[in-house]
Amino acid sequence: MLRKLKLFSQHRGAWLLLAAGVLVLELTALGFQFFLGQKPCVLCVYQRAALAGLLVAALIGAIAPKTPLRFIAILGWLIAAAKTFALAWDQTQLQLHPPLFATCDFLPRFPQWLPLNHWFPAIFTPTGNCTDKGWEWLSMTMPQWLVGISGVLFVIGLLVLAVQLPCPKKNRP
Template sequence: MLYAFSRSRFAWALLTAGSLALLLIALFFQYVKGYHPCVMCVYQRAALTGVIFAGLVGWLMPRHGLFSNLALLGWLAASYQGFRLAEEHVGYQLNPSPFNQCSSFAEFPAWAPLDRWLPALFHPTGDCADVDWSLLGWSMPQWLMGIFAVLAVLAAFFILVRLVGVRREA
């Protein structure tokens, strides 16, 4: 049952829609609430975009072994990277110091200058140490640490489901 679910368009659509909703919430905070995204926020958005992209690949080809498995690995990699970025961001917030600051400029690879291609989404204008918003005592990057951790655990779980399911089919 879980194996079939992991290969369904519905499962991939849930991942894509949920991740897209998180990205839209980030844009709401930026453009409606007026919170300025820092460089770490922008990098976390890029990681979330990686999850969305992996979800789209999985949604388009849920039963194609190679693409579906690559989508699972992409989901895991983007989630893990998002967790690491959120963790670093939390460090800037909890330990503000003139010696512990993030850059003011995004440093995307030359082959993917997201801040130039999509500045409305990936151009940083804020300070990493600022805590503009919190819920239940957690700042936005602390929530994102939890969200990315859940996404990574789910990706790892579905990779395991796939491995067990393939063995059962053989």
């Protein structure tokens, strides 16, 4: 099974499947914002940016999945999934245990070399509050779902990384 996972990770279709899944998550968030009137908070915007990083990693993996470029894509996958998980976890904690006075920032703090809120203001400009729950499905809010989804993506990424490593040969008589 591990060999099959390694072979699967060396096919462009696997990386495009990951990219498509992440794109569905991004489009879902935008649908909630533009069609259902949900206002994204700064943590939501950061989660979008982290998912965009995962999308870029998947597209890098799709470029040349049988080359060492695959390792850069896997590393990007793991970093982006871990960052998405951490941000969604933070927002979940704010929603479950709202602070009395403190709140999240109103303006995102992107690096100067990557001002996403200036390049794509409709997508990366926060207008909501981090403690607002808004939408729920099966008693879980959007960040709670993203905790689970990003956690699963991280574990899958670890498995994909693990199968890339060479297996030690067994001594057979």
